[in-house]
Amino acid sequence: MPRYAMAIDLSLCVGCAACAVACKMENEVPPGVYNLWIREREVGTYPDLWVEFRPEQCLHCENPPCVPVCPTGASYQTEEGLVLVDPRKCIACGACIAACPYDARYLHPAGHVSKCTFCAHRIAQGRLPACVETCPTLCRTFGDLDDPESPVSKALKEAGRMDVLRPELGTRPKLFYLNAPSKKGLTREKEVRHD
Amino acid sequence: MRVWGWILYGVLAAIGLGGFFLRFATGHQLAGYGSYVPWGLWVAAYIYFIGLSAGAFLLSALVYVFGVRKLEPIAPLALVVALASLLMALVTIWFDLGHMERFYYVYLRPNFRSMMAWMVWLYTAYGLLLLAELYYALRRHLPRYVDRGGITGFLARLLVKGRKTPFTQEEIHRDEGIIKVLGTIGVPLAIAFHGGVGALFGTVVAQDLWHSPIYPILFLTGALLSGGALITAVYVFFWPRKDEEWRELSLFLGRIVLGLILFDLLLEWAEYSIPMWYGVGPEFKALWSTLFGRFWYVYWVFHILIGVVVPIGLLLAWGLRGRVKAIGLASFLVAITFLAIRLNLVIPSLVHPKLEGLMNAYRDHRLVFAYLPTWFEWSVVVFSVALGFTVTYVLVRILPVIEGKLLKEVA
Ligand code: SF4
Ligand code: SF4
Numbered sequence: 001m002p003r004y005a006m007a008i009d010l011s012l013c014v015g016c017a018a019c020a021v022a023c024k025m026e027n028e029v030p031p032g033v034y035n036l037w038i039r040e041r042e043v044g045t046y047p048d049l050w051v052e053f054r055p056e057q058c059l060h061c062e063n064p065p066c067v068p069v070c071p072t073g074a075s076y077q078t079e080e081g082l083v084l085v086d087p088r089k090c091i092a093c094g095a096c097i098a099a100c101p102y103d104a105r106y107l108h109p110a111g112h113v114s115k116c117t118f119c120a121h122r123i124a125q126g127r128l129p130a131c132v133e134t135c136p137t138l139c140r141t142f143g144d145l146d147d148p149e150s151p152v153s154k155a156l157k158e159a160g161r162m163d164v165l166r167p168e169l170g171t172r173p174k175l176f177y178l179n180a181p182s183k184k185g186l187t188r189e190k191e192v193r194h195d
Numbered sequence: 196m197r198v199w200g201w202i203l204y205g206v207l208a209a210i211g212l213g214g215f216f217l218r219f220a221t222g223h224q225l226a227g228y229g230s231y232v233p234w235g236l237w238v239a240a241y242i243y244f245i246g247l248s249a250g251a252f253l254l255s256a257l258v259y260v261f262g263v264r265k266l267e268p269i270a271p272l273a274l275v276v277a278l279a280s281l282l283m284a285l286v287t288i289w290f291d292l293g294h295m296e297r298f299y300y301v302y303l304r305p306n307f308r309s310m311m312a313w314m315v316w317l318y319t320a321y322g323l324l325l326l327a328e329l330y331y332a333l334r335r336h337l338p339r340y341v342d343r344g345g346i347t348g349f350l351a352r353l354l355v356k357g358r359k360t361p362f363t364q365e366e367i368h369r370d371e372g373i374i375k376v377l378g379t380i381g382v383p384l385a386i387a388f389h390g391g392v393g394a395l396f397g398t399v400v401a402q403d404l405w406h407s408p409i410y411p412i413l414f415l416t417g418a419l420l421s422g423g424a425l426i427t428a429v430y431v432f433f434w435p436r437k438d439e440e441w442r443e444l445s446l447f448l449g450r451i452v453l454g455l456i457l458f459d460l461l462l463e464w465a466e467y468s469i470p471m472w473y474g475v476g477p478e479f480k481a482l483w484s485t486l487f488g489r490f491w492y493v494y495w496v497f498h499i500l501i502g503v504v505v506p507i508g509l510l511l512a513w514g515l516r517g518r519v520k521a522i523g524l525a526s527f528l529v530a531i532t533f534l535a536i537r538l539n540l541v542i543p544s545l546v547h548p549k550l551e552g553l554m555n556a557y558r559d560h561r562l563v564f565a566y567l568p569t570w571f572e573w574s575v576v577v578f579s580v581a582l583g584f585t586v587t588y589v590l591v592r593i594l595p596v597i598e599g600k601l602l603k604e605v606a
Contacts, residue, residue: 033230039550056550065400071312072300091300092293094233095311101401103549106230111222111293165550169400 002144003081004118005174006132007155007162008055011181012139015040015053019131019140023057026119026130033106035116036131043181052181055131055140057116058083058104059165059173066096066105075113081174082120087112101169118142145174152176204584211581214574218290225571232545234291236568239537240576241288242392243421244583245318246414246533248280249389250422252325252381259328259371259378265447268440271332271596273426275587278325280422283583285318290575310395317388324384328377330354331370335362336595347593347601389418396540403477404470404544413462417536420455424529427452431523435597435605442519449522453510456503456529477547485543493535502532542566 015038023029023036036057043052064083067075074089075096085096085105090112097105097113108114119129127133132140143150148157156162159178167173217225228235255273257263289295302319305312338359340351362370393414396405427448434441467486470478485494506525513521546564591602598605 068306068308069310069399070306071309071315072297072304073306074300089297089300089304090294091297093291093311094238094293095309095395097230097233098545099399099401101549103231107223107233107293113293 001079003146003174004060004123004142005081005145005152005176006060006118006129006140006142007152007159007176007178009139009141009155009159009178010052010054011179012137013053013055014137015051016136018134018136019055022130022134023116026122027117029114030109033108033114035114050181054177054180056102056104056165057131057175058100058118059102059171059175060116060118062172062174063170065169065171066100069095069099071095078120080123082118082123084117084120085113085115087114101166101171102173204581207577208581208585210574211578214571214576215578217571218575221571223293225569227566227569227572231548231564232542232566234541234545235566236538236572236576237287237291239541240534240579241284241291242414242541243534243537244280244284244287244579245392246389246418246537247422247425247530248277248284249385249415249418250420251277251280251426252321252385252422253419254423254426255328256378256382256385259332259374260382265444268444268598269426269430271329272429272591274325274329274332275590275596276426276429277422278322278329279583279586279590280425281318281322281325282586283579286582287576287579310391310398314388314391314395317384317391321381321384321388324377324381328374328381331374331377333594333596333599335367335370336599338362340595340601345593350593385418386415389414401549402544404481405540407466407470409462409466413459413466416455416459416462417533420452420459421530421533423448423455424452424526424533427526428523428530431519431526435602437519442517445519445522446515446517449510449514449519449525452522452526452529453507453515456507460503481543481547484546485539488543494539497532497535498539501528502535503529 017038020034020036020038024034027035029035036055039054039056041052041054043050060081060083062081064075064077067077067083069075071093072089072091074086074091075083076086077083087108087110092107092112094107094113097107105113105115119127119131122129128142129140132142141151141155143152145153147153155178156176159176161179163177163180164173164175165177226235251273254266255270255277258266258270289298292298301312301315305316307313334355337351337355338361340347341355341357341359342348343351390411393411396402397407397410399405427445430441430448431445467482470476471482473479485491506529509521509525509528514525515522546566548564591597593601595601
């Protein structure tokens, strides 16, 4: 059984938002809500200054706090480690939105909760998630964490540094950020404050 | 006075019905909550109402389970208020669901790791228990009404199967035994479901402010205080006979309310002072914004001033010195302003983005980390309140809730 994960090499991300657009189209995400967004922030102080882009979405946590809170079992985790929402079972109580430490979920205008699925429908057809396929700088890799030859395992092995968001919570995210530029030794006050 | 009361009721009922129809016609469109702040006024109102219910029920248990005879006259009324508040709570949270028509999924396919699923099951058990308790508390009076026309007569015939001979002392004694058993089951049930609501919030690790072991306890104390204060206010103002017994019982209730205000304040001190003491951490930020942020007045004016300082003043200066109306007013203020505490519990935690930067990722009027209940949301809450009042009023009119008689017989 594969254990799917994604890695994003932040040193390669140019902030073009092609992934966000591809996701919108692929998943027919309605206006006003998002499965995937690009966080932008300025790092450093003049003249030592740059902009960091960080695409964010559901991290498909291995220990997802959003799943056990769901009263109807509409939020669930597949054997392949994908965290999904069954829109037909969701009563839209909002418990999972409050429980996600990454604000990755939203209320779909159709009256249920939604979020990134790692493009489960494409994976089932043996294709890559739309964001991975579309990225012009190849900063996204996807695959089976348990297979050392998968693109994501290789990318993790080769990366200079690897981060996950809020690791202290123990959610064990399966979206990894590689080579975060802002962490390469820059520790000015503003930087520290923002981290 | 009475006329004004009915005019007020008419206005509230009209506003409430407006909200009710808008909720069905427009869904969530007119509400102020959204994707980042998924819970708002309705969730706050729901925990407020369910607290009133648990508090009123536990007050009745003082009589039925713990044998506090002094409170006996108000025990059936407390059960009725508990039932009406439960209904208010359930209706309010039902409106909050995105898919109202699917609520029964929680029965058909419950996930028992979910606190919310537990809540729904416990409320159901509690609702049934309340009905049963009310039945055994009132049925001894029903043979007298069997010959009546109208709904009272119909219910009397239905519930005691047309029996006209009065209940014997023995039978009443047996019914009291049954109530005691039901109440004894009810007390841990009420602690479970209301402590459970506290746990529903407390177990959410992602919300720093909620994630605290004091929540279940805080919820229970809050329930006792708000429910007790509500019953006290209702008793002082609406009890049909204002005699010496009424005075004495009012004073007794006033002392209970005062004690609970102080105890609740103590727990609140723990809740606020511990995360805030060193001025660091995410809880500090959320609590700071509760105290000194944009909505500071919800805490200072509605909660502390009108909900604590004024009631304590009223009780000490007049109420407990024999001016019974002051006890009623103080309790009324405590019961009403408790909603401010609930609002401050639900919302401040949610309006803080969990990942810094998300706020600036997109600009859309639906994607904001700010929340102010809209007039539509208020009107739906007004609907629940009008519903609760209506249910209580109808029940005391058609069933012998007050001293074993119908309202118009004692009035
Ligand atoms: S990121 Fe949020 S929604 Fe996604 S699996 Fe983790 S907790 Fe659940
Ligand atoms: S909003 Fe839907 S998916 Fe989320 S916890 Fe409620 S029922 Fe489950």
